[in-house]
Amino acid sequence: MRTELVIDALGMATLRRTPESGNTILHSDHGSQFTAWAFGQRLRAAGILPSMGSVGDCYDNSMMESFWGALQLEVLDTKIWKTRDKLVTAIFEWIGCWYNRERRHSRVGMLSPAEFEVRNPERPTPNDER
Template identity: 70%
Template sequence: MDGPDEIWCTDITEHPTREGRIYCAAVVDLFSRKVVGWSIDDNMRTELVVDALGMAILRRQPELQSTILHSDHGSQFTSWAFGRRLVDAGLVPSMGSIGDCYDNSLVESFWGTMQLELFDSRAWKTRAELAAAIFEWIECWYNPLRRHSSIGMLSPADFEAAHAPPDHDH
């Protein structure tokens, strides 16, 4: 992989609170491990993944037909609304073989890290409390600071900065 926005992976996870479950969808860039889009809700309806994808598209503005989005065969990812959002943004859909956990291993690894570092850190009282913690964990810790062995012990943000094309405006 030569740079960001070539392959994105997406999936959903869930975690209980005393108030009920919370669901989180994330879009992760395979190049840098950066979470480029995410969404939280109290249900797993299609809007959850469409909103995460929408955030990724707004933040990254990928070139038409240049970004592959890999997902599993979950109903949210095979829905008409999700497919329409992919087509409208010019993304190329990719779905792994049914039941092959390795196809989406990057995002599964991300969920495992979130489970250990955030979800299991304490009992969560409310959905709002956990949603705020997810926001802080992704935006204030994981993307800017958390180092990864697979990208030279850099954070996702630092890895992308180190591999950014030279600025030709100066």
């Protein structure tokens, strides 16, 4: 995936969610789009702390790998995208309309992320006990 698409996705996410500076961690792999200077600058500007899994460790990054795998299978590989705008729109719709609103996730009790947040309005901070 191109760095520009990842930066666009980060920009959309931070506009909608307004993460609390220093309390939000983005976990990614060592892909070039996540290690690009521009991506790091965007993270710092949004107050998001970067976190990368260690090389060769498949367990610390499994949730993100699952997300990217689902995006690849359910959107990116479904057809040849004629324009970047059509692909951006498809990714936006998949994340905003399907993945966050409808798709159930085992990590949050088989609820959609949107339903989980409605039921759990007080999100833990990194210092809270888990």
